[in-house]
Amino acid sequence: MNKVLVFGHKNPxxxxxxSAIVYAYLKQQIGxxxxxxxxxxVNNETKFALEKFGFEAPRLxxxxxxxxxxxxxxxxxxxxxxxxxxxxxQITEVIDHHRVANFQTSDPLYYRAEPVGCTATIINKxxxxxxxxxxxxxxxxxxxxxxxxxxxxxxxxxxxQDVKAGEELAKIAEVDVAEYGLAMLKAGADLSDxxxxxxxxxxxxxxxxxxxxxxxxxxxxxxxxxxxGRQEELESLLNKNVAENGLDLFFFVVTDILNNDSTAVAIxxxxxxxxxxxxxxxxxxxIQLPGVVSRKKQIVPVLTDALK
Amino acid sequence: MNKVLVFGHKNPxxxxxxSAIVYAYLKQQIGxxxxxxxxxxVNNETKFALEKFGFEAPRLxxxxxxxxxxxxxxxxxxxxxxxxxxxxxQITEVIDHHRVANFQTSDPLYYRAEPVGCTATIINKxxxxxxxxxxxxxxxxxxxxxxxxxxxxxxxxxxxQDVKAGEELAKIAEVDVAEYGLAMLKAGADLSDxxxxxxxxxxxxxxxxxxxxxxxxxxxxxxxxxxxGRQEELESLLNKNVAENGLDLFFFVVTDILNNDSTAVAIxxxxxxxxxxxxxxxxxxxIQLPGVVSRKKQIVPVLTDALK
Numbered sequence: 001m002n003k004v005l006v007f008g009h010k011n012p013x014x015x016x017x018x019s020a021i022v023y024a025y026l027k028q029q030i031g032x033x034x035x036x037x038x039x040x041x042v043n044n045e046t047k048f049a050l051e052k053f054g055f056e057a058p059r060l061x062x063x064x065x066x067x068x069x070x071x072x073x074x075x076x077x078x079x080x081x082x083x084x085x086x087x088x089x090q091i092t093e094v095i096d097h098h099r100v101a102n103f104q105t106s107d108p109l110y111y112r113a114e115p116v117g118c119t120a121t122i123i124n125k126x127x128x129x130x131x132x133x134x135x136x137x138x139x140x141x142x143x144x145x146x147x148x149x150x151x152x153x154x155x156x157x158x159x160x161q162d163v164k165a166g167e168e169l170a171k172i173a174e175v176d177v178a179e180y181g182l183a184m185l186k187a188g189a190d191l192s193d194x195x196x197x198x199x200x201x202x203x204x205x206x207x208x209x210x211x212x213x214x215x216x217x218x219x220x221x222x223x224x225x226x227x228x229g230r231q232e233e234l235e236s237l238l239n240k241n242v243a244e245n246g247l248d249l250f251f252f253v254v255t256d257i258l259n260n261d262s263t264a265v266a267i268x269x270x271x272x273x274x275x276x277x278x279x280x281x282x283x284x285x286x287i288q289l290p291g292v293v294s295r296k297k298q299i300v301p302v303l304t305d306a307l308k
Numbered sequence: 309m310n311k312v313l314v315f316g317h318k319n320p321x322x323x324x325x326x327s328a329i330v331y332a333y334l335k336q337q338i339g340x341x342x343x344x345x346x347x348x349x350v351n352n353e354t355k356f357a358l359e360k361f362g363f364e365a366p367r368l369x370x371x372x373x374x375x376x377x378x379x380x381x382x383x384x385x386x387x388x389x390x391x392x393x394x395x396x397x398q399i400t401e402v403i404d405h406h407r408v409a410n411f412q413t414s415d416p417l418y419y420r421a422e423p424v425g426c427t428a429t430i431i432n433k434x435x436x437x438x439x440x441x442x443x444x445x446x447x448x449x450x451x452x453x454x455x456x457x458x459x460x461x462x463x464x465x466x467x468x469q470d471v472k473a474g475e476e477l478a479k480i481a482e483v484d485v486a487e488y489g490l491a492m493l494k495a496g497a498d499l500s501d502x503x504x505x506x507x508x509x510x511x512x513x514x515x516x517x518x519x520x521x522x523x524x525x526x527x528x529x530x531x532x533x534x535x536x537g538r539q540e541e542l543e544s545l546l547n548k549n550v551a552e553n554g555l556d557l558f559f560f561v562v563t564d565i566l567n568n569d570s571t572a573v574a575i576x577x578x579x580x581x582x583x584x585x586x587x588x589x590x591x592x593x594x595i596q597l598p599g600v601v602s603r604k605k606q607i608v609p610v611l612t613d614a615l616k
Contacts, residue, residue, distance in 0.1 A: 104409040111421035
């Protein structure tokens, strides 16, 4: 019980899984007993990155109760996206790059959030601040996180700091960013082994927009019709999910990683309002979101403002 | 409206006022139009520090509405301790050393909290990270904040980092810490020009402990009887405050800065519970808190746990 657990959000993505591994490694180097764990299944993109750099997926947990007295959150802070029982343990650190919401502590803590594209970009700085060298395989994981979160530096969330960190880490990891990055993104966009049901939960995050309990899920694809082709089945699954979880909105976004556009399907009592929030309408059950690729920067703030 | 406002909490103390001035100065040095403002009267201790190092008090505001579109919070994050209208503006940064509670944003931001004794200790690091030199008068302000928050390095909130920053800043400011620090603390503990009513609001902070709306106020004194001598008048004022503001608890703490102990007077429906939280009882209207000097580290967490 003396060790500190390090984990990212539910429905983990590459930044969440690799940042947990990398930050636990950093803590161990400065003499702190830390273990990376995960709150859900590892997706195909993350598997590709872990294999490439020789890592196993962290241990799976669902609740922190009985696991540790102290935890470190990476890549998230909102309690509904975190481990069950999060209110019962002491959060000693948060390393994140999202807005702050539905988060609180009793005690002072180390909270480091920066408005950059990726948690790994911040962790790369913390390595330097602590004078700890970044080994090649750890650099490879951080690079993978940056490529994933910034869609190979093309997302509007990508900052100069992410680009600089990416270049620096690619050198240490000895990989060609463009080639490796595209291969990794394509591995993640290969949805052939996924059912529509899988796709809805792959990267789904819960949000409270004003009074409305909402889920915003995002899937990357090379061809959005791979996902949206079976519209009726999709809508029926979304309707079921909304009913079962008492949601006011399920906002399901499919992002075209080659053209950097998105298409959304919205279900729930505020579905029309969610389309209007983007100056759009629901046409044939779809909302076109040209140029939108970032949930954090281009979707969540828009829905937060429109539904408050 | 393009400038960013920098401010600390209501009922400002030395760390809040000086951190606003110092951080606005740092921002200006890196090309950002920033103005320090304050949310309340400057206390005697802070006046002493400002005069010593040749600064005026920042401009007083109560609401941020119409003042700026973007703000930076120093030394606090809880909205009930912040400016009126805080929900209407964008918070771009928080530099703090408290717990996180009743705080949220729509967008990602720079949030830098560290569990150290003083905001100035963190800002001193940020100067270095940005390669900005600390002038002597700015160093003097930061030193004053550290002395104030750590009660001359004697509070349990004081960390090695605060001590190191204090030594470094004292050298730049060319002051004898022990001598200047005690003079500053005594200026703050000189309550002769204050009514009991003034003392209740001088350093009062609102908290929500579970369901209970609470205020924890703290006053430093050389002799606690200067404040607690008129017990009846004090209790009557506290009762009035509890009734007028619909409080469940007013926890009024007088801290003996020479002996590093505190005595509290608690009023409200959970007054007895608040004493019990410290393993104490209310005797003759007072709660003895030996060794307690830090609201943040020794009072708020105890009440949070006991009243949740």
